[in-house]
Amino acid sequence: MTEFFAETALLPEGWADRVAITVDTHGDIISVRSQADPEPDSVLLRCCVPGMANLHSHSFQRAMAGLTERRGPGSDSFWSWRQLMYAFNERLTPDHVEAIAGWVQVEMLEAGFTSVGEFHYLHHAPDGSPYDDPAEMAARICAASARTGIALTLLPVFYRWAGFDCQSPSEGQRRFLNDPDSYAELHTASARHVARLDHANIGIAPHSLRAADLADIDAIRPLAKAGPVHIHIAEQVREVEDCLASTGARPVRHLLDNQPVDATWCLVHATHMDASETRDLARSGAVAGLCPLTEANLGDGLFPAVDYLAEGGVIGIGSDSHIRIDLAEEIRLLEYGQRLTRRERNVLAGAGQSTGRRLFEASLSGGGRALQHRQGQLSPGMRADLVELDTHHPGLTGRRGDALLDSWLFCGERSLVRSVHVGGRECVREGRALARETMDKAWRTTLSDILEAV
Numbered sequence: 001m002t003e004f005f006a007e008t009a010l011l012p013e014g015w016a017d018r019v020a021i022t023v024d025t026h027g028d029i030i031s032v033r034s035q036a037d038p039e040p041d042s043v044l045l046r047c048c049v050p051g052m053a054n055l056h057s058h059s060f061q062r063a064m065a066g067l068t069e070r071r072g073p074g075s076d077s078f079w080s081w082r083q084l085m086y087a088f089n090e091r092l093t094p095d096h097v098e099a100i101a102g103w104v105q106v107e108m109l110e111a112g113f114t115s116v117g118e119f120h121y122l123h124h125a126p127d128g129s130p131y132d133d134p135a136e137m138a139a140r141i142c143a144a145s146a147r148t149g150i151a152l153t154l155l156p157v158f159y160r161w162a163g164f165d166c167q168s169p170s171e172g173q174r175r176f177l178n179d180p181d182s183y184a185e186l187h188t189a190s191a192r193h194v195a196r197l198d199h200a201n202i203g204i205a206p207h208s209l210r211a212a213d214l215a216d217i218d219a220i221r222p223l224a225k226a227g228p229v230h231i232h233i234a235e236q237v238r239e240v241e242d243c244l245a246s247t248g249a250r251p252v253r254h255l256l257d258n259q260p261v262d263a264t265w266c267l268v269h270a271t272h273m274d275a276s277e278t279r280d281l282a283r284s285g286a287v288a289g290l291c292p293l294t295e296a297n298l299g300d301g302l303f304p305a306v307d308y309l310a311e312g313g314v315i316g317i318g319s320d321s322h323i324r325i326d327l328a329e330e331i332r333l334l335e336y337g338q339r340l341t342r343r344e345r346n347v348l349a350g351a352g353q354s355t356g357r358r359l360f361e362a363s364l365s366g367g368g369r370a371l372q373h374r375q376g377q378l379s380p381g382m383r384a385d386l387v388e389l390d391t392h393h394p395g396l397t398g399r400r401g402d403a404l405l406d407s408w409l410f411c412g413e414r415s416l417v418r419s420v421h422v423g424g425r426e427c428v429r430e431g432r433a434l435a436r437e438t439m440d441k442a443w444r445t446t447l448s449d450i451l452e453a454v
C-alpha cells in the first residue's frame, strides 16, 4: 500500500486541500481524505489532478512530424499528406515501431497523459505479407508500453478498401490490409500480447467507412465483446461527399443508422456533421474523439463543439498524428478554434464556469469511457493515475483552484507537469519520464536509420 499526500487536489466534488490518497498494490485508489496529515512515508505531491486518456494515437506518425510542412505544386491537403505518410511507413521495421512508440509514450507521460488508445494499422511486412506472428507490430507497441508504464488500449485496425463501394486498395496501403478472417487471427494474437500487460485492454477499430464496409464491421464487431469500438469518421469534406454519393447519407448518419453506436463507441474527428447528426451523436452516449492539433495541422475543419456539448455530448482528446504532444495545447486549441470563429471568449464553459476546468473534466470522463479505463477521477475504485502540477513553477505562482488548471491549460505547457503515476507506479519524476533516457537513444538511432533512406 502506498499513500500519496497532495497539498491540493481536484476531487470529483471540487478542489480540496491536504488530500491523502491511499493506493493498493494493484494500483487502485482505496481511499481519499481531505484535510488529512501526511504519514512519514507519504509520497508528497504539490497539486494533484487525475491523469488524462489520450484516446487516439498513430504513434509511428511522430517520426514524420515537421517533414510535411512544405507546400507542393498545387494546393496541399490531407490527401497529399497521406501520400507522404504512405511513402514514409514503407521503411518502418518492427524495431523502428517499438522505438517510436516508446518515445511517443515518454512525451505523452510528460504531458500528463496516463493512457493511450493506439489506433494501430501498420500490421504487415513492407510487401504486405503477415509477419510470422501476425501481431508482431502489436507486440512491439505492448513492449514499449511495458517499458514506459503508460496504460494501453490496443485498437487493431481493420482496413480493407481504398474507398467507398469496396474500391481496391492501393500499393501504399498493403501493410494495413485484412479481411475479416485474417483480422480475427490478428486480433486473437494481439489479445495474447495485451493480456501480459498491467492496465491494458483491447478493442477493435474499423478504420473508417471508406476502408471498412458495413458488412465488414458487422463481421468483426463480435471480436470487441464489450470492449471499445473506435472508428475515424467525417474527418474530411471529400469523405462526406463520397459517402453521400455511395450511400445517400452523410458518414455519421450512415453509421448511426446502421451500427449499434452506444457508449462503447468512439467516433474520432466527427468534424463534419449537420445539426441532426450532432444531436443524435450526442444522444448516443458515444465519445467524440477530438484531436485539435492534428485536425488543425491537416486542415480538417472545426468540430461543432458548442452545439454538441449543449446536447450533452461526450468528448475526449487524442494527439493522433503527434504533430505535437501537449495535453494543454490540445484543450487550448479546442477552445481557441471556437473563439476565432465566433469572436467570443470562454465559449465552451457554462456561465460562471472555468473553461479550463470544464474542458479538462469533460475530456477526463470521455477519455476514460472511450478507452474503458478506470481513470479520470481521484476516487476509490479508480486506478491511481496521478498528475502533479508544479505549483512552484513561475507559471503557477499565486494560483489556486480552477486558476491552476486555467493557467496550465491556457498559458502553460509540459514543463508544468512535475510527476506522473500510472496505477500508482511512478513514470515521470521532476518533469522527466523515467524511461526517457533509454527511449531517447532508441528514437535517435531509429530516426537516423529511417531518414538516411529518404
Ligand SMILES: [Zn+2]
Pocket: 056, 058, 119, 232, 268, 320, 321
Ligand atoms: Zn487517426
